[in-house]
Amino acid sequence: MCGIIGYSGHRPAVPLLLEGLHRLEYRGYDSAGVAFEQGAHLQVVKAAGKLAALEEKLEKVPCMLATAGIGHTRWATHGLPVERNAHPHLSQGGGIAIIHNGIIENFQELKDELLARGHTFLSDTDTEVLAHLIGEERRMADNLGDAFARALRRAHGAYAVVMLAPEELGVIYAARMAAPLLMGVGTGEVFVASDIPAFLPYTREVVFLEDGEIARIEGGRWSVFSLADLSPVEKTVSHVPWDMQAAAKDGYRHFMLKEIMEQPRVIQDCLSGRITESASGHRVCLRELDGLPVPERLHIVACGTSYNAGLWGRQLLEHTGGIPTDLDIASEFRYRDPLLRPQDMVLVISQSGETADTLAALRLAREKGCKVIGLCNVLGSSIAREADVVLYTQAGPEISVASTKAMCSQMTLLALIALYYGQRRQPACADPELLEAIMGLPVLLAGALPAMRQKAEALAVRFSSARSFFYLGRGQYYALALEGALKLKELSYIHAEGYASGEMKHGPIALIDPAFPTFALALDNALFPKVKSNIQEVLARQGRVIALVQERDGKAPDLEVEEMWVLPEAHPVAASFLALPALQLFSYHVADYLGKDVDQPRNLAKSVTVE
Ligand code: M6R
Numbered sequence: 001m002c003g004i005i006g007y008s009g010h011r012p013a014v015p016l017l018l019e020g021l022h023r024l025e026y027r028g029y030d031s032a033g034v035a036f037e038q039g040a041h042l043q044v045v046k047a048a049g050k051l052a053a054l055e056e057k058l059e060k061v062p063c064m065l066a067t068a069g070i071g072h073t074r075w076a077t078h079g080l081p082v083e084r085n086a087h088p089h090l091s092q093g094g095g096i097a098i099i100h101n102g103i104i105e106n107f108q109e110l111k112d113e114l115l116a117r118g119h120t121f122l123s124d125t126d127t128e129v130l131a132h133l134i135g136e137e138r139r140m141a142d143n144l145g146d147a148f149a150r151a152l153r154r155a156h157g158a159y160a161v162v163m164l165a166p167e168e169l170g171v172i173y174a175a176r177m178a179a180p181l182l183m184g185v186g187t188g189e190v191f192v193a194s195d196i197p198a199f200l201p202y203t204r205e206v207v208f209l210e211d212g213e214i215a216r217i218e219g220g221r222w223s224v225f226s227l228a229d230l231s232p233v234e235k236t237v238s239h240v241p242w243d244m245q246a247a248a249k250d251g252y253r254h255f256m257l258k259e260i261m262e263q264p265r266v267i268q269d270c271l272s273g274r275i276t277e278s279a280s281g282h283r284v285c286l287r288e289l290d291g292l293p294v295p296e297r298l299h300i301v302a303c304g305t306s307y308n309a310g311l312w313g314r315q316l317l318e319h320t321g322g323i324p325t326d327l328d329i330a331s332e333f334r335y336r337d338p339l340l341r342p343q344d345m346v347l348v349i350s351q352s353g354e355t356a357d358t359l360a361a362l363r364l365a366r367e368k369g370c371k372v373i374g375l376c377n378v379l380g381s382s383i384a385r386e387a388d389v390v391l392y393t394q395a396g397p398e399i400s401v402a403s404t405k406a407m408c409s410q411m412t413l414l415a416l417i418a419l420y421y422g423q424r425r426q427p428a429c430a431d432p433e434l435l436e437a438i439m440g441l442p443v444l445l446a447g448a449l450p451a452m453r454q455k456a457e458a459l460a461v462r463f464s465s466a467r468s469f470f471y472l473g474r475g476q477y478y479a480l481a482l483e484g485a486l487k488l489k490e491l492s493y494i495h496a497e498g499y500a501s502g503e504m505k506h507g508p509i510a511l512i513d514p515a516f517p518t519f520a521l522a523l524d525n526a527l528f529p530k531v532k533s534n535i536q537e538v539l540a541r542q543g544r545v546i547a548l549v550q551e552r553d554g555k556a557p558d559l560e561v562e563e564m565w566v567l568p569e570a571h572p573v574a575a576s577f578l579a580l581p582a583l584q585l586f587s588y589h590v591a592d593y594l595g596k597d598v599d600q601p602r603n604l605a606k607s608v609t610v611e
Pocket of ligand 1: 303304305350351354355358402403404490604606607608
């Protein structure tokens with residue numbers, strides 16, 4: 001969702017703000033703006049559309065020497081994505097500028113009150129109401145920080161908000177409530193941002209703000225206070241191990257392609273330190289879980305791609321881990337009043353660790369007395385901090401809005417969790433063959449990816465004119481069918497539906513015609529005859545079929561379809577790790593061939609921090 005960057009230090013702020021905003025582009029946005037000090041006044045520049053439009057406007061602004069400023073990329077919630085709704089927003093009279101990520105739920109009530117006091121508003125946003133409210137509180141408050149806190153205490157909802165006001169030159173204030181915000185502490189300079197990549201070239205020393213905290217930043221100095229009573233809060237500075245290369249394109253045309261191609265390394269990093277060798281063979285070692293009992297029942301909760309990873313992992317958790325496992329979409333979970341018993345555990349999966357619905361599900365589970373395991377990628381994210389135990393996927397920053405390597409790492413970790421619980425139930429490893437297969441994944445995948453990329457590109461050209469697509473799979477491949485369809489939809493805007501192969505004849509098959517191709521995942525050797533029958537049903541209705549299959553005894557299986565995509569033979573679980581990048585690469589190349597904005601698809605945000 002919206003990207004936030006603030007800076008106070010010794011360098012010209014505007015170029016740093018723009019650089020930070022570029023690094024936050026992946027979060028998704030439709031307009032952008034900056035505010036900085038020009039002498040004793042505030043200069044605000046904003047533009048609808050991409051950052052290039054803002055940069056063009058800034059070229060015409062003379063003498064941008066400010067060393068403090070704030071910048072924002074907006075993903076529209078209240079009001080159209082037009083310039084007047086772009087942030088920063090100003091208080092009445094223009095003395096205070098703020099940027100905001102989140103939703104002020106009682107904004108209408110506050111707006112009515114301010115309108116009655118004679119305020120006039122220039123935008124349709126809840127953020128402008130907050131800016132005016134701070135200005136109004138400033139009349140009664142002792143100082144600017146106090147006014148900021150007083151206004152925020154009246155605002156209900158979620159926010160990460162940063163304020164700049166020439167009343168205190170060179171100072172920025174920041175506050176957080178249920179939306180991500182952290183500080184990057186450099187030498188003689190401090191950044192505040194929605195996410196680490198925004199300031200990664202300058203510092204890896206990070207202070208994570210908590211809900212209900214306010215930070216005051218002035219040059220290289222910073223302090224944190226409680227929103228409730230402005231009492232000082234002790235914070236620790238954490239070092240993040242991410243490096244710049246991990247957040248750069250590394251010679252690839254798009255972050256998405258880079259992130260797909262780095263999956264062998266991602267699996268390796270996810271396995272790192274989690275497998276030990278003893279006389280009796282390899283064992284999975286997940287120390288984070290050692291202090292918790294083996295759950296009687298596990299509830300997996302997640303959204304989007306993370307949900308698909310959970311669906312994929314459920315079968316392993318039940319069969320290998322021996323744990324009855326339920327699965328919910330996070331936005332449904334909290335509203336269906338789930339039956340949770342204290343001896344159950346909840347496993348929330350989230351790449352960003354900030355997805356609002358997943359975070360709310362975590363809180364509900366904890367309220368009901370369940371222990372929560374967080375499976376996250378982003379260090380220090382809200383879910384990582386609020387879960388009883390966090391297992392990091394260790395995939396490095398995922399910049400492309402479309403999630404790729406995150407799912408690969410989530411699947412790896414889910415397989416390890418299943419093996420780990422299997423081990424806790426029996427002294428010996430639950431499934432040594434599976435563990436060996438998982439350990440062999442980096443090499444298997446690295447060997448297969450170059451040819452897969454070529455095949456995906458060729459298929460993309462042939463099938464990019466389709467208006468709709470089916471993705472079919474059974475067993476664990478059903479989860480991958482959902483993921484394949486999600487990727488195609490979000491990247492190329494081609495309608496796609498993922499279905500359990502056996503469900504086709506219960507209705508969807510009516511849609512099949514020569515213009516509605518099917519991508520069939522036919523990798524499961526045990527279920528192959530069944531999937532083959534489902535494919536025949538599609539072919540009998542003149543449907544075009546791409547079948548993703550694996551070799552058996554060095555040969556392609558017996559199947560007559562328009563396109564057969566043959567992957568190397570692999571362990572049944574390992575085959576999923578080959579199928580996943582095949583699906584990702586196909587969607588990537590279709591979208592690229594169609595000229596779509598691959599890394600920032602329209603209407604999407606990388607981390608969905610509102611309900
Ligand atoms: O950060 P999370 O894993 O919680 O995000 C969940 C979804 O928003 C995310 O996976 C989304 O579906 C992606 N755009 C998929 O590519």
